[in-house]
Amino acid sequence: MKKIEVDARGQACPKPVIMTKKELDNIEEGIIITIVDNEVAKNNVSKLANSLGFEYKVDEGENEYLITIIKGKGEVKEEEKAKGAVSGDKVVVFSSNTMGKGSEELGKVLIKSFIYTLTETNPYPATLIFYNGGVHLTCEGSPVLEDLKKLEDEGVEIISCGTCLDYFNIKDKLQVGQISNMYTIYDKMANAGNIINIG
Amino acid sequence: MKDKEYGIITFKSTHFAIKAESVFGSQSINTRTIPVPREISRSCGLAIRFDLDDMEKVDQIISEFNLDIDGIYKVIKGDNLNKVEKLN
Structure with a gap:
């Protein structure tokens, strides 16, 4: 499976969520690993994965969190696609x-x-x-x-x-x-x- | 306030809802005015939300201040739709 890393450290809310969403939208299936440096961003990216119905896990490092999201083929329903933590615009x-x-x-x-x-x-x-x-x-x-x-x-x-x-x-x-x-x-x-x- | 399950009181008129809001605002229990959940089609559109733990107190306030209510419901939050049970 394709693996893409999103480094969202130092990015203000809601940037980490938007960056992750963009990569998720770009791929048919694969793994996105988003790195953030604060708990609020970790929670928001996790919520995004959850709201889209993707499997995800969170690993805590030193001053950083890694959120690994697995996007499987055909897993997302159209209705769920429309849901996200924050709407970009x-x-x-x-x-x-x-x-x-x-x-x-x-x-x-x-x-x-x-x-x-x-x-x-x-x-x-x-x-x-x-x-x-x-x-x-x-x-x-x-x-x-x-x-x-x-x-x-x-x-x-x-x-x-x-x-x-x-x-x-x-x-x-x-x-x-x-x-x-x-x-x-x-x-x-x-x-x-x-x-x-x-x- | 508890987010998963809560009670709401609905009213037949907005004026009754606003009156109830000011009555409940002066009481010791935690309440808020919210739009009536979509699952309940009747009533005026404004509802008072309260913690189900305060049910007894709520009943007491309604009769003490003679509030004109339409119904009392229990709301259980779902991902898309809420589950609503009529209590009164």
């Missing part, structure tokens, strides 16, 4: 801490319901972007922190607009993800294959 943008207009009370409930649904649906989006009132969702007191932390653990990138955190004076209250600027926000949107706007 889907971005969800939150411009407000409520969902839709009409009732603020309802909007607050809907956004909780929406973000919960994100945690329940595979594949996860690659990136969540929060700006303007949306940054309240990533800060202390937000009702969706638990879900956002779960998504971050799964390899979803979470970005809050720094200007906005500063405007609301809550920069020190950020609880999940990274602070970013407009260049990064535009870059993520420009390179997204699919943007979902919530606000």
